Amino acid sequence: MTRNRRAKLVKIGQMVVESEEAPVPGGNEYLIKITAVGVCGSDVHYFEHGKIGRFVVEAPLVLGHEAAGVIVGAGPGADTARIGHRVAVEPGVPCGRCMQCRSGGYNLCPDVRFLATPPIDGAFADYIVHSADFVYDVPDDLSDEQAALCEPLSVGIWANRRAGVRCGDRVLVTGCGPIGLMAAQVAREFGAHVILSDVVPSRRDAARSLGFDNLHDATSSPVDGSGIVADVLVECTGVADVALRAIKTLTPGGRAVLVGMAPEEEQALPVAVIQSKEIMLTGVFRYANTYPLAIELFHQGRIQVDPIVGARFSLEDVTAALKISRIDPSCIKPMVLPG
Ligand SMILES: NC(=O)c1ccc[n+]([C@@H]2O[C@H](COP(=O)([O-])OP(=O)(O)OC[C@H]3O[C@@H](n4cnc5c(N)ncnc54)[C@H](O)[C@@H]3O)[C@@H](O)[C@H]2O)c1
Ligand SMILES: [Zn+2]
Ligand SMILES: [Zn+2]
Structure with missing residues (x-):
């Protein structure tokens, strides 16, 4: 046996x-x-x-x-x-x-x-x-x-695909947990300028060691009071208030994907902002057809996991x-x- x-x-x-x-x-x-x-x-x-x-x-x-x-x-x-x-x-x-x-x-x-x-x-x-x-x-x-x-990397790939991230986009990733840090690295590979936000210094340090220098300390100002303007939001904190505020940083025509799962089943959204800016908003659930790209990104040395x-x-x-x-x-x- x-x-x-x-x-x-x-x-x-x-x-x-x-x-x-x-x-x-x-x-x-x-x-x-x-x-x-x-x-x-x-x-x-x-x-x-x-x-x-x-x-x-x-x-x-x-x-x-x-x-x-x-x-x-x-x-x-x-x-x-x-x-x-x-x-x-x-x-x-x-x-x-x-x-x-x-x-x-x-x-x-x-x-x-x-x-x-x-x-x-x-x-x-x-x-x-x-x-x-x-x-x-x-x-x-x-x-x-x-x-x-490749599993959490797949979540990051799928979030970027669903957001339609393109070269030159300013992508705000809220949350520097494993999911946020994977999503941020994928956004960079898709040609985006990435801004990362977190409340925990060691999490922002991890983002820094991955080569990101546009970092927002969410303890010093809420993300919507920080002057950040983004084309795309990839929300990876799962904190309802962060989603509510971060959507407001989007430029007209911006796109938001909610990856983070808040404990509450329902949460408030800035509907007037979503309407007046015609924000495209979607949730994301896991991923589909991402493993070949995840493996290729690792193979090409484009995604770091050491930090x-x-x-x-x-x-x-x-x-x-x-x-x-x-x-x-x-x-x-x-x-x-x-x-
Ligand atoms: N939609 C999906 O298919 C899918 C798949 C995997 C994970 N998730 C969800 O994605 C989220 C992220 O996963 P993870 O493993 O990286 O979690 P995590 O808890 O490690 O990361 C969340 C990060 O958000 C930060 N944070 C908390 N409050 C903040 C604030 N006010 N401003 C900025 N940052 C703040 C935390 O410090 C932490 O670093 C979780 O909610 C998880 O359930 C969703
Ligand atoms: Zn997982
Ligand atoms: Zn089926």
Whole structure:
């Protein structure tokens, strides 16, 4: 029997690592030996609150969805030539049949099965099985951590695509967490001038080490009282008041994408500003068709993760990995390395 340790959330604030038999890949699936998994804010949220919106943890749940690994086994119909390949795992497997899937917007598939989203187990484990269509070979020059961080990078790519970011745009990114810092780097690659805002000095320092020098200290002035004028807003704080204010910095004809998820299901918007400036406003939900570009951006050395990855933990220390960002905000993206 191949031993498979899996770190499960058994109740709020309690993770248990259990050793089980490794899963058997089904049709068109691979068995993947996990090498690196990023700890996401959503993992921390499930750990602390046991639910996110309508997703409630009702049975022990393996957390972790930002995963990379090596293909070690193939189920019926999966190409055995890929065994041994290092891969980035796209965590959401959509149904492939509904209208959203068929029109390419598979991130909106109502039947998507997304790792570490109840009741689907995640990747804080030695092994997972995953659809062959949603694992992507990565070149040797990508580290395991970069391969795993194709997931938050994908959120940044999708936000920029949805905002239609073009060369020369002034893009305001509110929030220098992992998502904001990925979105900002993508905006720069799309040719934009990037302005970043955060309240925490160490988060702005991380942005500075990524080469951004147009930084707004949100503790000294609210973003709409700072003189910033932007063509595009990529809101990545999840703070309702920030979205409300940051939309007001947009120039007429500006575009806003709300990435950050506020705890409140409803929030106030500056409707008169949105109308008089004809602001285009949209939410974004995860991403679709982004992994090839994420891998290419890492391959070309255009996206940096060193100032973002804060600390590394074994699977047995997963609880510490889930707690560290609350204790030390300079640890932006903790990684779990099961190997
Ligand atoms: N829409 C999606 O598909 C999607 C996907 C992934 C994450 N998210 C959401 O994106 C958001 C960002 O994720 P993250 O992992 O980077 O979170 P994070 O909490 O690490 O980052 C948020 C950042 O916002 C900063 N911030 C707080 N108040 C601020 C203020 N008033 N002004 C400026 N900055 C402020 C914080 O200091 C922090 O650095 C979260 O709300 C997350 O739930 C959405
Ligand atoms: Zn994530
Ligand atoms: Zn579907």
